[in-house]
Amino acid sequence: MNELLEIDDLVVRFRVVGMTKALLKGIRDPFIDAVLNVSFDVKEGETFGLVGESGSGKTTLGRAIIGLAPTKSGSIKFKGVELTTLGDGAFKQYRRNIAMMFQDPVASLSPRLTVRSLLAEPFKIHNMRDRDLDAEARRLLEMVGLNDSFFGRYPHELSGGQARRVGVARALSLEPKLIIADEPTAGLDVSVQGEVLNLLARLQSKLGLSYLIITHNLPVIRHVSDRIAIMYLGRFVEYGRTEEIFRHAAHPYTRALISAVPQPDPDLRREIVKLVGEIPSLANRPSGCEFHTRCPFARTECRESIPAQREIAPGHGHRCHFPLPEPEADAA
Amino acid sequence: MDHVLSIRNLTIDFDTPRGRVHALRDVSLEVPHRKIVGIVGESGCGKSTLISAALGLLASNGTVRGGEVLFEGKDILKMSQTDLRSIRGERISMVFQDPMTSLNPVLSVAQLMTDIQYRHLKRKPDEKRARAIEMLRQVGIPDPEQRIDHYPFQFSGGMRQRIAIAMALITNPSLLIADEPTTALDVTLEAQIIHLLRELHGSKFQSSIAFVSHNLGLIAEMCDEVVVMYAGEVIEQGSVRDLFHRPSHPYTQALLTCDPARIKKATRELPTIPGDVPNLIDLPQGCVFRPRCPKAFEPCGKTPPRPAAVAAGHEARCFLLAP
Structure with a gap:
C-alpha cells in the first residue's frame, strides 16, 4: 500500500498571550504547543484512528492537515507533495483531495442553506458551476442513502443521523482521497451510530477512500480502524495496529483509557479507578513524562526525563519508561 | 416494599402547531427505597418528559391525560406550587447533563452551596459554610477550604460535575435524579464520577437514584433496576441482570x-x-415497535400489547410473551 498522507515531526503552536501583555507581565513563554512532534502516515484505503481525551490535540491535528490550524514546524505531505509551504492557490487544488467532516452534525451545516445548496456549495467554491448541480446533489444523496425529497429541507428539519449523512455527502462531493472525520458518531444514538459507520465502511470499499477518524470513543474505533494512535497533551503516547493495541497496550494511559470504558454487562462491574486527576493544562506541561501526574506507576525517573519513542514490534511504538508487559495469552 | 417514587399509568400529551404529540403513554415505574433505577432509551423516547413530570416541571403546553406521580405517597401532579417548592x-x-451550564457562573461555589440550604432558617451562616466544605471534601474536591470561594469557571469539567453532585446531596434528598451526568465528560472522568456516585450511594446518603442515560455500559455498571423506554x-x-442477560423485548435485544x-x-x-422512531403525533396502530421489529407477527398490528410478566419483577410489553 502507498502512503497517501505523511506527517513528520509536526508542531502546531498557538500564541495564547498577546505580545504587549507578554512584554509587560514578563511572560517568557506566550505559546502553547497543541500538537508536538507528531509523525505518522495514512496509507491508501486505510482507516487511521486518532484517540484521546478533550484537549489532547486530536482535533487540532486534523485541522492542521487541511490548513485550518497554523503549523510551526514539521511537514505534511500529501501524495509526496509538501503542503505546509504551498501558496494559497496551489493549496486549494490539494484541498479538494482532503475533505473534513466536522464534529457536530447539525451545527456544521449552515442553518440558512437548504440541503440542495449545501451540496452544491463545494462545486461553486471550486469553480465547477458548469456541472449539472441538481444531478450531482441527487447522486450524492443517493450515495448516502437519502433521496432528492430532502432538497428543500433546512438542517434543523433533519434528524442527527440524516444531518450526518448530508455531512458525509458534502465531504464526498469533490471526490476526495482522504476524509478527516471528527467525532463522526458523537451525539448519535447507538442504532444510528451503526448505520453511519457502516455507510462509511461501504463508501470506503467502493471508492477506495482513506479515513482519518478522530474520536474518544474506543468501542467504536476498535471496529472501524486499521491503525490507531493515542494522543496525550499533543503527543502520540502510543500507536500501532488496532488489534495489537487492544491486545497489548504498553502505555499505562492507553490501558487506563481502555479499562475506563464501561462494560455493558452487570457481572463485570469494575471496582477500581486507576487514573486520578485530570488532563493538565498545555500551558503548564509537567516535567519529564507528561503523564506522570496521573500515572499509577510513576517513579522518580518519570518525573525527570522525557521518555523517547520506542518500537516494541514493527509499527507499534510508545513513549513510556516502564511499558506494561504483554498480558497473559488467555486474556485476549 | 416502600417506593420513593411511584409513577402509575402516566399519560402526557403536548399540544404543538403540528398536532398533538403523545409523549408518554401509560408509563408505570417504581424507584424503590435506596435503589438505583436506570432509565434507558434513545433520543425522543420520553426520558426528559418523564423527569420533568416527576419534578412537576412540565412545559405549559403539556397536559397530563391520566395517571399519577407519587412521591413518598403524595401525588406531585396535584400539589400546590408551595408544596412543590418545599420538595x-x-x-x-x-444533577444535570452539562456541568458547564448548570451552575450559575456569577456566584461562587460558597454562595451556591449556602443558598441551597435556605430552608434551614436555624442554621447559622458559618454552619452552612462548614457543611458545604464537608460536602465538597466528600465528593473529592482537593483543598475545599480554599476552593469553596472560587467560581465555577475556575474548575475543570469533572470538578464542576463533582460540585453539582455535592450541591444535590447536601440536603440529603430521598431522591436524586441524574440526567446523563457524564455525557459531557471524557471516559476517564466519567469512570471517576460514576465511581463517586456509587461510593456516595453506598455510604451514609439515603438517597434513591433515578439514573437517566443512553449508555448501556453505565446503566449496567450503576443500576439495580432498569427501565427501557x-x-x-x-x-x-x-x-439489571434480567435486562442484560435475559432481554425479552425485541427492542431491548436489538439495542x-x-x-x-x-x-x-x-x-x-x-x-x-x-427504520426510524415513529412519529409521536401519528402513532402506528398496535405495538409502537412493530414497524421496526424483526419478530412482528399478526396480533402486533391490531392492539397495543399490555405488559406481560417474564419472571418475578421483570416484565415486557410484547405479544410474544403473552399472545
Whole structure:
C-alpha cells in the first residue's frame, strides 16, 4: 500500500498571550504547543484512528492537515507533495483531495442553506458551476442513502443521523482521497451510530477512500480502524495496529483509557479507578513524562526525563519508561 | 416494599402547531427505597418528559391525560406550587447533563452551596459554610477550604460535575435524579464520577437514584433496576441482570446487539435497527415497535400489547410473551 498522507515531526503552536501583555507581565513563554512532534502516515484505503481525551490535540491535528490550524514546524505531505509551504492557490487544488467532516452534525451545516445548496456549495467554491448541480446533489444523496425529497429541507428539519449523512455527502462531493472525520458518531444514538459507520465502511470499499477518524470513543474505533494512535497533551503516547493495541497496550494511559470504558454487562462491574486527576493544562506541561501526574506507576525517573519513542514490534511504538508487559495469552 | 417514587399509568400529551404529540403513554415505574433505577432509551423516547413530570416541571403546553406521580405517597401532579417548592431541591434534587451550564457562573461555589440550604432558617451562616466544605471534601474536591470561594469557571469539567453532585446531596434528598451526568465528560472522568456516585450511594446518603442515560455500559455498571423506554412507552423493566442477560423485548435485544462495546470480535459491519422512531403525533396502530421489529407477527398490528410478566419483577410489553 502507498502512503497517501505523511506527517513528520509536526508542531502546531498557538500564541495564547498577546505580545504587549507578554512584554509587560514578563511572560517568557506566550505559546502553547497543541500538537508536538507528531509523525505518522495514512496509507491508501486505510482507516487511521486518532484517540484521546478533550484537549489532547486530536482535533487540532486534523485541522492542521487541511490548513485550518497554523503549523510551526514539521511537514505534511500529501501524495509526496509538501503542503505546509504551498501558496494559497496551489493549496486549494490539494484541498479538494482532503475533505473534513466536522464534529457536530447539525451545527456544521449552515442553518440558512437548504440541503440542495449545501451540496452544491463545494462545486461553486471550486469553480465547477458548469456541472449539472441538481444531478450531482441527487447522486450524492443517493450515495448516502437519502433521496432528492430532502432538497428543500433546512438542517434543523433533519434528524442527527440524516444531518450526518448530508455531512458525509458534502465531504464526498469533490471526490476526495482522504476524509478527516471528527467525532463522526458523537451525539448519535447507538442504532444510528451503526448505520453511519457502516455507510462509511461501504463508501470506503467502493471508492477506495482513506479515513482519518478522530474520536474518544474506543468501542467504536476498535471496529472501524486499521491503525490507531493515542494522543496525550499533543503527543502520540502510543500507536500501532488496532488489534495489537487492544491486545497489548504498553502505555499505562492507553490501558487506563481502555479499562475506563464501561462494560455493558452487570457481572463485570469494575471496582477500581486507576487514573486520578485530570488532563493538565498545555500551558503548564509537567516535567519529564507528561503523564506522570496521573500515572499509577510513576517513579522518580518519570518525573525527570522525557521518555523517547520506542518500537516494541514493527509499527507499534510508545513513549513510556516502564511499558506494561504483554498480558497473559488467555486474556485476549 | 416502600417506593420513593411511584409513577402509575402516566399519560402526557403536548399540544404543538403540528398536532398533538403523545409523549408518554401509560408509563408505570417504581424507584424503590435506596435503589438505583436506570432509565434507558434513545433520543425522543420520553426520558426528559418523564423527569420533568416527576419534578412537576412540565412545559405549559403539556397536559397530563391520566395517571399519577407519587412521591413518598403524595401525588406531585396535584400539589400546590408551595408544596412543590418545599420538595424540589430539598427532597428531590437533580444533577444535570452539562456541568458547564448548570451552575450559575456569577456566584461562587460558597454562595451556591449556602443558598441551597435556605430552608434551614436555624442554621447559622458559618454552619452552612462548614457543611458545604464537608460536602465538597466528600465528593473529592482537593483543598475545599480554599476552593469553596472560587467560581465555577475556575474548575475543570469533572470538578464542576463533582460540585453539582455535592450541591444535590447536601440536603440529603430521598431522591436524586441524574440526567446523563457524564455525557459531557471524557471516559476517564466519567469512570471517576460514576465511581463517586456509587461510593456516595453506598455510604451514609439515603438517597434513591433515578439514573437517566443512553449508555448501556453505565446503566449496567450503576443500576439495580432498569427501565427501557421506546417512543413514549416503557417497553421492558426488570433487574439489571434480567435486562442484560435475559432481554425479552425485541427492542431491548436489538439495542443490546447494537452496542459496539458488546461486540467482542472486531467487525466493519455493525448491527443496526432498521427504520426510524415513529412519529409521536401519528402513532402506528398496535405495538409502537412493530414497524421496526424483526419478530412482528399478526396480533402486533391490531392492539397495543399490555405488559406481560417474564419472571418475578421483570416484565415486557410484547405479544410474544403473552399472545
